Amino acid sequence: MRGEAVKVTVDVVIFSIRDGALQVLLVRRRYEPFAGAWAIPGGFVLPDEDLEQAALRELREETGVEHVYLEQLYSFGDPKRDPRGRVITVAYFALVSADRALQAGTDAADARWFAMSELPELAFDHGRILEYSLERLRNKLEYTSVGFQLLPEKFTLSELQQVYEVILGKRLDKRNFRRKIALLKVVAPLREFRRQGVSRPARLFRFTAARFEKLKDKGILFPF
Amino acid sequence: MRGEAVKVTVDVVIFSIRDGALQVLLVRRRYEPFAGAWAIPGGFVLPDEDLEQAALRELREETGVEHVYLEQLYSFGDPKRDPRGRVITVAYFALVSADRALQAGTDAADARWFAMSELPELAFDHGRILEYSLERLRNKLEYTSVGFQLLPEKFTLSELQQVYEVILGKRLDKRNFRRKIALLKVVAPLREFRRQGVSRPARLFRFTAARFEKLKDKGILFPF
DNA sequence: ACAAAAGTGTTCGATATACACCCATGT
DNA sequence: ACATGGGTGTATATCGAACACTTTTGT
Numbered sequence: 001m002r003g004e005a006v007k008v009t010v011d012v013v014i015f016s017i018r019d020g021a022l023q024v025l026l027v028r029r030r031y032e033p034f035a036g037a038w039a040i041p042g043g044f045v046l047p048d049e050d051l052e053q054a055a056l057r058e059l060r061e062e063t064g065v066e067h068v069y070l071e072q073l074y075s076f077g078d079p080k081r082d083p084r085g086r087v088i089t090v091a092y093f094a095l096v097s098a099d100r101a102l103q104a105g106t107d108a109a110d111a112r113w114f115a116m117s118e119l120p121e122l123a124f125d126h127g128r129i130l131e132y133s134l135e136r137l138r139n140k141l142e143y144t145s146v147g148f149q150l151l152p153e154k155f156t157l158s159e160l161q162q163v164y165e166v167i168l169g170k171r172l173d174k175r176n177f178r179r180k181i182a183l184l185k186v187v188a189p190l191r192e193f194r195r196q197g198v199s200r201p202a203r204l205f206r207f208t209a210a211r212f213e214k215l216k217d218k219g220i221l222f223p224f
Numbered sequence: 225m226r227g228e229a230v231k232v233t234v235d236v237v238i239f240s241i242r243d244g245a246l247q248v249l250l251v252r253r254r255y256e257p258f259a260g261a262w263a264i265p266g267g268f269v270l271p272d273e274d275l276e277q278a279a280l281r282e283l284r285e286e287t288g289v290e291h292v293y294l295e296q297l298y299s300f301g302d303p304k305r306d307p308r309g310r311v312i313t314v315a316y317f318a319l320v321s322a323d324r325a326l327q328a329g330t331d332a333a334d335a336r337w338f339a340m341s342e343l344p345e346l347a348f349d350h351g352r353i354l355e356y357s358l359e360r361l362r363n364k365l366e367y368t369s370v371g372f373q374l375l376p377e378k379f380t381l382s383e384l385q386q387v388y389e390v391i392l393g394k395r396l397d398k399r400n401f402r403r404k405i406a407l408l409k410v411v412a413p414l415r416e417f418r419r420q421g422v423s424r425p426a427r428l429f430r431f432t433a434a435r436f437e438k439l440k441d442k443g444i445l446f447p448f
Numbered sequence: 449a450c451a452a453a454a455g456t457g458t459t460c461g462a463t464a465t466a467c468a469c470c471c472a473t474g475t
Numbered sequence: 476a477c478a479t480g481g482g483t484g485t486a487t488a489t490c491g492a493a494c495a496c497t498t499t500t501g502t
Contacts, residue, residue, distance in 0.1 A: 001308050003268030005229035008301075008312055044227030047310060051301035075299045075314050077232075077275035084225050086271060088232055088314075090299050158481075175483070176465065183463090199480040200472040382454075399456070400492070407490095423453035424499035 006086045010054045011042030011126070013073065013093040013133040014063060016101040017150045021115040022166050024130060025062065025101075026122075028110040033083045034123035038114070040130070042089065055092040062111065069095040069149035071140075073133055081125045093133045095149035141167055145186055148207040156194060156202035157181065230310045234278045235266030235350070237297065237317040237357040238287060240325040241374050245339040246390050248354060249286065249325075250346075252334040257307045258347035262338070264354070266313065279316040286335065293319040293373035295364075297357055305349045317357045319373035365391055369410055372431040380418060380426035381405065 014025040026038040041062040045054045052070065060066055070092055077088040101113075114120060116134060119127070140146045147163045161177050181187055188208045193201035238249040250262040265286040269278045276294065284290055297315040305311065325337075338344060340358060343351070364370045371387045385401050405411055412432045417425035 001231070001311075003231045003233070004271050005231050006269065006271075007225070007227045007229050008232065009227070045230065045301065045312075047228050047230075048303050050303060051299060051312070072298060074296060075275060077269065077278075077314070079272050079274060087225075088269075088275070090301070090312075173466075195473080196480065198474050198478070200482080202481060397493075402455080419500080420453070422451070422501050426454060
């Protein structure tokens with residue numbers, strides 16, 4: 001078997017909705033190249049590891065979370081993308097609800113959440129990877145139900161609407177939004193309410209589709 | 225820089241519409257493993273080559289064609305997918321119009337077109353790769369204009385409809401199809417006609433969108 | 449004259465969009 | 476009483492789906 005060996009990493013773009021904005025978890029690089037710059041968490045693929053396993057491992061190491069939405073994004077292989085030599089990276093993106101993501105980036109000064117609208121200088125081609133991740137997330141939001149992956153198990157309809165507004169970057173009409181969600185039959189009302197401070201308590205809902213992927217097969221869309 | 229090096233290949237799923245069916249170009253393996261089985265054309269990524277360059281090179285070597293639609297599909301990295309050792313493959317898919325694809329698979333007994341409905345035994349995980357390619361092609365067909373990539377420069381509306389019917393695996397209504405195409409303003413009528421044998425000659429059209437990707441940005445869809 | 453594919457409109461139901469007011473609660 | 480976010484319905488436009496006959500050509 002001929003062919004030159006190259007190094008392969010996985011990078012995991014971890015999204016969460018925090019403080020009313022779409023945020024991404026980045027780690028600060030300690031060593032050259034790009035020492036001090038921020039980077040997407042990632043690492044080398046181990047010899048006996050599937051790519052998705054490697055991505056799950058990185059995700060666990062970085063945030064402690066498991067069983068979250070994870071999807072392969074794209075592979076980046078420009079021979080000059082790493083100044084040290086040939087490194088191909090397989091990028092993944094993960095969606096983590098804010099309640100589960102609390103643990104991440106709290107203990108160390110070298111991991112932090114950044115709003116996608118206020119990104120720092122990034123190492124390697126990580127700017128491009130984030131750009132592409134956002135594009136993919138926006139597309140997926142419209143024809144799948146991945147949006148629910150960014151919410152805790154119980155959520156209000158206003159929170160759900162906020163997920164769509166923050167990611168798509170536009171305001172949606174509350175009445176139209178709620179009618180569509182009701183029509184799709186993907187949420188069930190609970191007998192619980194949440195007080196958001198000073199105003200009327202909001203009813204909580206839960207996501208009812210057993211598997212989000214199934215929706216597409218049924219032709220169900222979220223066309224906002 | 226730690227991390228074990230692995231071998232990386234690109235595999236290129238080459239689609240074309242031939243004899244009224246969606247067909248794929250496969251090559252027969254001469255050596256073990258899977259000697260005699262059919263495989264997706266591909267090869268190792270060279271040390272100074274971008275992934276897309278590698279895919280374009282494989283495409284050129286296999287079919288002689290250039291400037292065709294090429295898109296990265298997915299990366300497959302199961303540690304056991306190649307019995308010889310760790311090989312990660314980055315799969316691409318290409319769309320080639322029948323008139324340009326004539327050269328491919330004609331000179332050698334070791335390259336042949338197969339209808340997607342009559343696939344032979346496949347090497348490695350190539351069955352899965354083809355399955356995923358078809359799924360992706362079907363999806364793309366509905367929200368982009370990749371369909372035109374499978375046609376020659378000049379085509380009849382019946383030929384265009386056939387592309388959609390063959391890939392989606394269902395009949396479409398001629399009147400609805402033509403109304404939608406006209407509405408999208410992506411084809412222009414020519415002053416030429418083609419005689420298909422015994423019946424009334426069909427008007428030829430050409431694709432007018434400068435770049436097919438732009439369509440999505442404009443919200444233009446092909447929702448058949 | 450007939451076989452074969454090309455070409456052409458209308459109706460109906462579903463879905464998207466635009467739009468404004470009352471409700472429950474805490475202070 | 477008022478400030479805050481929660482909750483609800485209707486009218487119109489647009490789009491997708493169903494459906495059948497006439498036209499042009501070669502034999």
